[in-house]
Amino acid sequence: MRIEEQVLGTGTRYLLYKEQSVIGSAVLEGSRFTAFAIDPRWQGKGYGCYLLKEILRRNGGFDTQTESCFTAPLPDASNAAAFALAGRFGFAEADGVLRRLRVPDLTAVQLVHRLLSGMLAPGGLYLDATCGNGHDTLFLCGLAGPDGRVLGLDIQSEAVRATNALLARNGMEAVGQALEADHADLARFAPPGSADCVMFNFGWLPGASHAVHSQADNSLRALQAGLDALRPGGVLSAILYSGKVIGDSEKHAALEFFRALPLSRYTVLVCEFANWAEDAPLPCLVIKRPGGH
Numbered sequence: 001m002r003i004e005e006q007v008l009g010t011g012t013r014y015l016l017y018k019e020q021s022v023i024g025s026a027v028l029e030g031s032r033f034t035a036f037a038i039d040p041r042w043q044g045k046g047y048g049c050y051l052l053k054e055i056l057r058r059n060g061g062f063d064t065q066t067e068s069c070f071t072a073p074l075p076d077a078s079n080a081a082a083f084a085l086a087g088r089f090g091f092a093e094a095d096g097v098l099r100r101l102r103v104p105d106l107t108a109v110q111l112v113h114r115l116l117s118g119m120l121a122p123g124g125l126y127l128d129a130t131c132g133n134g135h136d137t138l139f140l141c142g143l144a145g146p147d148g149r150v151l152g153l154d155i156q157s158e159a160v161r162a163t164n165a166l167l168a169r170n171g172m173e174a175v176g177q178a179l180e181a182d183h184a185d186l187a188r189f190a191p192p193g194s195a196d197c198v199m200f201n202f203g204w205l206p207g208a209s210h211a212v213h214s215q216a217d218n219s220l221r222a223l224q225a226g227l228d229a230l231r232p233g234g235v236l237s238a239i240l241y242s243g244k245v246i247g248d249s250e251k252h253a254a255l256e257f258f259r260a261l262p263l264s265r266y267t268v269l270v271c272e273f274a275n276w277a278e279d280a281p282l283p284c285l286v287i288k289r290p291g292g293h
């Protein structure tokens with residue numbers, strides 16, 4: 001079985017072949033299905049599912065990070081099979097058409113970015129203590145602006161290279177830079193009381209070996225160093241992970257550390273996604289209180 005794509009003036013036609021014969025076809029104009037049919041001799045055998053799933057897949061319908069919205073004309077009311085197929089892929093009747101809207105979940109990283117965006121102003125010193133592929137460092141560069149300074153740290157040289165390359169592609173080399181270093185040593189890069197923000201996104205480097213990941217004891221030293229580096233009013237963020245690969249010792253140790261911080265000096269927020277799985281990423285924020293004692 002194979003699917004052939006033909007570009008039309010108004011969209012794309014998809015032909016489903018079984019051996020040499022076309023047994024199904026569909027036309028997608030932008031994100032609007034204007035035709036969808038399976039040869040009656042081959043109906044009820046899963047070919048409609050195969051064709052629809054493949055078209056949705058090729059057009060971003062299963063992307064977990066981006067929103068997608070597909071529509072199709074309402075089938076004839078007597079066409080139960082068409083309604084069943086559409087329903088199986090999340091189409092529902094809305095405003096006289098079938099509509100399939102997918103809005104990605106808010107991720108832990110997005111939540112932290114939103115919270116930090118509301119708390120920090122341009123200028124100043126920002127540290128990304130786990131720069132990885134550089135997305136958080138780039139985000140901090142956007143926050144810091146041309147008058148700010150951003151440093152990314154990572155123990156893996158490939159992460160440092162990836163981050164510096166991402167900053168360069170986005171014209172941020174003058175604002176941010178990544179260096180190969182253990183975040184437990186971050187005092188070398190930020191004197192006490194100097195940083196507006198210190199960001200941690202623990203775990204392993206996405207796309208690399210899962211064998212290299214942050215470790216509880218070292219992470220606690222790094223969190224303490226991060227707090228020492230903050231200026232009064234500054235904020236530390238940390239996304240904690242648990243699960244099969246990483247275990248839960250780092251998450252528990254970091255939570256214990258955060259919960260023991262004196263209220264007179266720190267405001268501590270643990271932002272649990274309460275209706276997600278137990279091992280969902282756990283964003284935490286620590287604000288160093290101005291005038292704390």
Ligand SMILES: C[S@@+](CC[C@H](N)C(=O)[O-])C[C@H]1O[C@@H](n2cnc3c(N)ncnc32)[C@H](O)[C@@H]1O
Binds near residue numbers: 131214215
């Ligand atoms: C989840 S990734 C970070 C993602 C990254 N912030 C981004 O936006 O792409 C975690 C990173 O922490 C790094 N890491 C682990 N232990 C570290 C340590 N002791 N010091 C510095 N970085 C460390 C890993 O090498 C990995 O790249």
